[in-house]
Amino acid sequence: MSATKWTAVRIRAMKGQGKFACLTAYDFSTARLVDEAGIPLILVGDSLAMTMLGYDTTLPVTMAAMLHHAAAVARGVSGALVVADMPFMSYQVSVAQALENAGRFIKEAGADAVKIEGGRFRAPTVKALIENGIPVLAHIGLTPQSIHTLGGYKVQGKKSEEAQRLVEDAQALEDAGAFAIVLECLPPALGEAITKTVGIPTIGIGAGPHCDGQILVTHDLLGITGEVSPKFIKRYAALGASMKQAFSEYKREVEQGHFPGPEHCYT
């Protein structure tokens, strides 16, 4: 392992050392660019169910699909920590199931760590994974794999008892050994409270500016996803529009006989 490679241990040590940016990636070429930009943590999110595969939720994505994309990302990365998101029902059934599937991400896909959703009830799974050499990124707040029980994509922890429960969940996951925790869709004050309570980095997505790190879905950041998007997204580019323009220009040039030109032909 190169000295500049980000590890779960290094990410954990970022607590209190300044803020850091994380992104998702699902393919080799994007992962390479994200890595070259110096992003320390790349998540092969199960959001690929929506961004890459066109499903309405993250629930249908399979282990086979996640392994396929995680392996492509791992091949494109030399510096960042590659975290594979464990898909719905690949770890919930039993600790043994979680161990077996998490092991596949490390052995077959070349991921460095896994992410699983859930609060204190997930602590035994987190502990077992870590005891068996697999670093775990926890994920609480809005956990999209529980969309049917949550009743929609809503801000979590607005009531004080819910907020307290989330603080305790974060503590339990830290005690179980998670190297960091994703906080999704929480009021900023709760993001701050959890960040101040735990000794591991919090990585926010829609959880305000006080988290130790931030993560965005790369397709959202690049402006490739649809117009309707959650408030917490910031678009740093309008690649969707640029791509459409390039496709149209190519179509026109082919139809008008301008492409290929002499410079694109072998002599």
Ligand code: KIV
């Ligand atoms: O799947 C994903 O992309 C995620 C991030 C939103 C944290 O879980």
